[in-house]
Amino acid sequence: MIPAAFEYYRPKDMTGVLSLLGEHGDNARVIAGGHSLIPMMKLRMADVPHLIDLQGVGGLDDIELSANSIRIGAMVTQHDIIDHNGLASAAPILREAALQIADPQVRYMGTVGGNVANGDPGNDMPGLMQCLDATFTVVGLDGERDIPARQFYEAAYMTAREDEEVLTSITMLIPAGGYAYEKQKRKIGDYATAAAAVLLTKEGNTCKSASIAMTNLSDIPVYSEEAGAALVGSSLDDTAIKAAVTAVLGDIDPSEDNRGPVAFKKHLAGVILRRAIERAWSRA
Numbered sequence: 001m002i003p004a005a006f007e008y009y010r011p012k013d014m015t016g017v018l019s020l021l022g023e024h025g026d027n028a029r030v031i032a033g034g035h036s037l038i039p040m041m042k043l044r045m046a047d048v049p050h051l052i053d054l055q056g057v058g059g060l061d062d063i064e065l066s067a068n069s070i071r072i073g074a075m076v077t078q079h080d081i082i083d084h085n086g087l088a089s090a091a092p093i094l095r096e097a098a099l100q101i102a103d104p105q106v107r108y109m110g111t112v113g114g115n116v117a118n119g120d121p122g123n124d125m126p127g128l129m130q131c132l133d134a135t136f137t138v139v140g141l142d143g144e145r146d147i148p149a150r151q152f153y154e155a156a157y158m159t160a161r162e163d164e165e166v167l168t169s170i171t172m173l174i175p176a177g178g179y180a181y182e183k184q185k186r187k188i189g190d191y192a193t194a195a196a197a198v199l200l201t202k203e204g205n206t207c208k209s210a211s212i213a214m215t216n217l218s219d220i221p222v223y224s225e226e227a228g229a230a231l232v233g234s235s236l237d238d239t240a241i242k243a244a245v246t247a248v249l250g251d252i253d254p255s256e257d258n259r260g261p262v263a264f265k266k267h268l269a270g271v272i273l274r275r276a277i278e279r280a281w282s283r284a
């Protein structure tokens, strides 16, 4: 299918983007890599009379590392994440997760900003960013504001970002300890049937902190505070892992689709989470 007709704009700066968004309101949308939006326009699931390309706007594609924090511009691609050795050594879970997104062609175009702003429950970066406790910076005509990733998602394709705001960057502290991004998909290039992002720190043989987020098991990513709490203070014995799995099963709300029935997805969520916890622990 081909998309409905649209006007195409390529402003050279954010002022131009924001003024077009202000002028056209709900009838306008920004496009980054286009690998979620264009398919939706072709399927006529998105009607975008005014398409504003961010590719001409400077300053959105940098990765900045400081002693204890990371800032990723919204137009950084998934390939850039994989390719950046400094980033991979500061936060290896980012490369591990990005390598499991789609295929190289999609990753060359798909941006981190588009992935988190889209609000697609199947996207891998939102849960990952919740696990990392990242902050999203958005800008609008009234200025900038920061929104924690854990408070960004409201429903499928509905986020705390206003239509007239553009996501400009993602920041996070450099994570400590062990990590794992575990994803189950039907085939290479597919979205997750279930995925788990886990970060753990340990002191001796005791778990000191744990952060757990799940993907594509609800209409929004699920950061499970209770699951993390079930591991803290334990030596990650079977009882603690079972308690974490039980907590996650209480937080997710999968629905039946072509990736399987609800019972299968819940079972898979437990299997994926256990694998991710065990791998993160072995690296902590």
Ligand SMILES: Cc1cc2nc3c(=O)[nH]c(=O)nc-3n(C[C@H](O)[C@H](O)[C@H](O)COP(=O)(O)OP(=O)(O)OC[C@H]3O[C@@H](n4cnc5c(N)ncnc54)[C@H](O)[C@@H]3O)c2cc1C
Pocket (backbone or CB within 6 Å): 029, 030, 031, 032, 033, 034, 035, 036, 037, 038, 039, 054, 074, 075, 100, 101, 102, 103, 106, 109, 110, 111, 112, 113, 114, 115, 116, 117, 118, 122, 123, 124, 125, 165, 166, 167, 168, 189, 190, 191, 192
């Ligand atoms: C075959 C295929 C397989 C895929 N598999 C996966 C997968 O397994 N996991 C996964 O996570 N993703 C997957 N994707 C999606 C891919 O990663 C997308 O590229 C990504 O989710 C969106 O990034 P984009 O830059 O292409 O965004 P676009 O398609 O350009 O935009 C997506 C949405 O976000 C909005 N947007 C984009 N940038 C901004 C911004 N800076 N501020 C505000 N709003 C913005 C747009 O208006 C649009 O509504 C797949 C895509 C394809 C085509």
